[in-house]
Amino acid sequence: MTREALTTTRPREPRRFARGDVLLFPGPADGVWQLLDGLARVQTVDADGNGLTLRYVKPGDFFGEESLVGGRRDYFVEAVSGVTVARWRVDELDDALREALLASFARTTADLYRSLRRWSGKRLKARVAAELLALTDTPLASCDEHAPTVVHVTHDDLAAAVGSVRETVTKLLGELQRSGAVVVGYGKVTLVDPASLRSFADGAQHGGVADGEAQNTVPMRNPNTPPRLRSLKP
Incomplete structure (x- = not known):
């Protein structure tokens, strides 16, 4: 179904x-x-x-x-x-x-x-790339057959999705942009080369921030406190 x-x-x-x-x-x-x-x-x-x-x-x-x-x-x-x-x-x-x-x-x-x-078998850059590709199948994506897909997502939200922090995700998005896979904008990421991005997601391309530097390892506490509201800053 x-x-x-x-x-x-x-x-x-x-x-x-x-x-x-x-x-x-x-x-x-x-x-x-x-x-x-x-x-x-x-x-x-x-x-x-x-x-x-x-x-x-x-x-x-x-x-x-x-x-x-x-x-x-x-x-x-x-x-x-x-x-x-x-x-x-x-x-x-x-x-x-x-x-x-x-x-x-x-x-x-x-x-x-x-x-x-x-989460268990890939470096953080691969997880960021995979998350961007996964979001193309959601209402956050703007798809046009004559233009690259745009995913409307903030760096904060990407960090929450991959278990990291905003600063690290911003650095990794910069690396993906320099590779030509994406273009990073205000509150959005344009997937200009999906094939290259999928290569990163599959782990075929390496380099960048190590996972140990990237993961947010603060233990979870106070589970009855709602998530703080996120800004629209990229």
Whole structure:
């Protein structure tokens, strides 16, 4: 079942959130949620209040799955763009919704496996390149067959997605720009040479900042503090 098909399940009390709104906070599970449009991200935070992106939620995807087992939520969900969501109580899930949930979980698991491979086996520059390529399949990307794809993402958000800090990601983006793979702008990255960027993502090209210098290794604490709002600075 495709993500487009998943969004055809009947919504219950759809709600609209603006970019930057926090949809869910850590706490008791309160139902299963589905993203109907836009883009959201599941985040946790470190001791300084910096967000660490665990996964992106795309249209048709579900979150809040801990409700199925009566678990407690230990993450935030933030709207990356304007979003519409629907919520169901567990006892409202009919066969069609359960099938949609299963398909969504299978897709999410596959995405998480790919993310784990990036984190465990690749240098930070490769993870940044892979993250930019992954974002081309989200509402953050502007695609035109006659122009390069533009990903509207800040350096802060890229750092949260790859487990690093803004300063290091800025340096790595500069290296990717000097290689001719991307052009870095204000709050956006233009993918001028996707083949070269994929080569970096696959680890075929090396060099640059070592992982040990790049990762944000501050232990996570205070999990009930929301991620601090990010500026639009690149």
